[in-house]
Amino acid sequence: MAPSLLLMSSSRVNDSEYLQAYAEFIKGHFDAAQEVLFIPYAGVTMDYDTYTARVQQALAAYDIRIKGLHTANDPQAEIRSAEGILVGGGNTFRLLQQLYHYDLLAEIQAKVKQGCPYAGWSAGANIAGLTIRTTNDMPIVEPPSFRALELVPLQLNPHYVDVHPPGFHGETRAQRLAEYMTLHPGTPVLALREGALLEVSASAQVIHCCTGVNGSDPAFLFRAGTQTPLPAGTDLNKLV
Template sequence: MSRQLLLCSSSKAGDSAYLEPVIPHLQERLKTAGSLLFVPYAGVGMSYDEYTARVAEALLPHGYHVKGLHNEADPEAAIANAEAILVGGGNTFHLLAQLQQLEFIEPIRAAVAAGVPYIGWSAGSNIAGLTIRTTNDMPIVQPPSFDALALVPFQLNPHYSDYQPPGFHGETRDQRLAEFMAVEPNTAILAIREGTALKIDGDDMTLLGASDGCVFKAGQKSVLPCNTDISAWLAGK
């Protein structure tokens, strides 16, 4: 089986309802409704039960039944046998720390390699990359390692924006990503704007949505075109 990934930039775009920009891509990704295993560990300001209930409420009208990984008696079996794995947004450091401490990294990798669809948004997309070193989040906890799921051979930066507010004197997103390029010039960062998503089928990849993204590599910033074959980045090119 080949990997089936949907890596969404955000759970909302503009004034949209919760998960509104995700649902059309999710429906296209999964084709049929079913039971989804939700990974809530990026949630910090709410309990895992509350987070799972919020996702379930948004997806139930579309025929999807959501259950939380944290409630599974045998979580590794639940991961291996999932119809699809959802990983929500929140704090990327907290998410990765929990996955590492609970030893769920390898089970998720194995499930994806076996063909279980993986759908993430925000932090859930960020951890699909090589590391979480290009997250936008504050390191409120310290994971044992920054190494992530490595489902794709590049870094991700969800919620990407190159807007600079007038009078703002802190570092911009581009400056932060340029800092990563300075220390890792040969590793690409795919930066995706809110409302867009990377769809990956095996060795094929497309950026879904109405906005182009950006690629940062070797000190250069280039356009990542939407609704176009961008599979070359899966080969590290």
């Protein structure tokens, strides 16, 4: 069965309220679920109870029931019984480390392959790719491997920006992704501006754009030394 994925770049767009720019997408994505399992492991400076409560509050108006995975006595069994899986942003290295610690990668992969809808933003989107080698985050912890969920056959780079402020002499995001392409020319990288998201269904992998995205294109595809702009409505099935 084809995966059902909603991969969002960020939790906000410009000055929007927490998760509100994406709320209608999230509601539609989990429409058949009575309860959605939330994975808060990317949170570092916010404890898991607080993080889960924040997500619950943000989605309460949309009748989406949220349960924090951290409250489960058996996280693997909780994944196996989930009707929907939602993964929050934060630090991607910490998130992946915790998924390895609880031995959850194979469980999530199997559940999603069975048709369970998966959604994530920022770090939660990052881990849906092949590896986390194109995250923007600092490696504050060391997971056993950079291999991630492999739910899509590409790398992801949420929060993509292409500004180069005057006087800034560090590498731009595009230059960093060019370094990755140099060493991995055959692996595509999907860069999502804030407010952009990738929706994957049985028939398509479509780029969407929320109101307020800065820039003419919500996403870019980096591969083999090229950078291709992706307008809203682009179906990645035709490109990767």
